[in-house]
Amino acid sequence: MTKENKQLDLAYIASRLEGMEETIISKLINRAQFAVNATVYETGKSGFTGEPTRSLFDLRMYYHEHMDALFGRFCVPEERPFTHDLPEPKRTVILPDTGLCIDELEHVNYTKPIRSAYMNLVEKICRAGDDSQYGSSVEHDVYAMQAIARRIHFGAFYVAESKFRSDPESFRRPIEEGDAETIESILTRQEVEAQIIDRVRRKTIETQRGVNPLLRNIIDAEEIVQFYHTTIIPLTKKGEVTYLLYRCPATSASPSAQYKFNS
Numbered sequence: 001m002t003k004e005n006k007q008l009d010l011a012y013i014a015s016r017l018e019g020m021e022e023t024i025i026s027k028l029i030n031r032a033q034f035a036v037n038a039t040v041y042e043t044g045k046s047g048f049t050g051e052p053t054r055s056l057f058d059l060r061m062y063y064h065e066h067m068d069a070l071f072g073r074f075c076v077p078e079e080r081p082f083t084h085d086l087p088e089p090k091r092t093v094i095l096p097d098t099g100l101c102i103d104e105l106e107h108v109n110y111t112k113p114i115r116s117a118y119m120n121l122v123e124k125i126c127r128a129g130d131d132s133q134y135g136s137s138v139e140h141d142v143y144a145m146q147a148i149a150r151r152i153h154f155g156a157f158y159v160a161e162s163k164f165r166s167d168p169e170s171f172r173r174p175i176e177e178g179d180a181e182t183i184e185s186i187l188t189r190q191e192v193e194a195q196i197i198d199r200v201r202r203k204t205i206e207t208q209r210g211v212n213p214l215l216r217n218i219i220d221a222e223e224i225v226q227f228y229h230t231t232i233i234p235l236t237k238k239g240e241v242t243y244l245l246y247r248c249p250a251t252s253a254s255p256s257a258q259y260k261f262n263s
Helices: 002-006 010-031 056-071 109-124 134-166 168-176 180-187 190-208 221-247
Strands: none
Touching: 002 010, 010 109, 010 134, 010 190, 010 221, 056 134, 109 134, 109 221, 134 168, 134 180, 134 221, 168 180, 168 221, 180 221, 190 221
């Protein structure tokens, strides 16, 4: 099996996505050790002189991604940035052939809904109130959100391309007609989604087993399960559909007009 064939092998892709679950769970548990600290998300309260329009979180994300961009992080398809106006890489980035067939990676960028859903999740997994641990809070926000975005976009790009190549004839007509609902139906495997949900529940429980609740804030596993159910899985499928529409764009209308995501 060549490197490209392995990259687009559905079993390999599934194993990569499964491995990302531990990272997401770990990052969310780390964030949950601090209070909600709503101040970090409020503009004008960053403590930075001359920054009246950005929050401490916004600034942390921007400077973190600014450094990432210099190192070439966003040359990788699944690494979609949350911020804009980032610099070009300062190093030469040579990537192996991904096998993806899309002319503009940013067609598949769901960082806005990821951010919105994540902010709601913070209120559910973190203690209410303010513990003044602002720097740690936004640091772990950035790590968690990037891990979530990586998982969603990796699934969107590679699952879509792999499934298309395995059965192009089933996809060809709905892609040409911009029939997003049919594309999503072909892509959907309810039994696989159920396995993911069960596995995330088990991993969240097992990761926190034996933790002293007097020392560590324990996340309710059902909150992470619901986040997968309402955000990670649906956004991944939305990305798959969007990828396929841009892989072979509909002739009758723009892809964005054809597919709406109901959060």
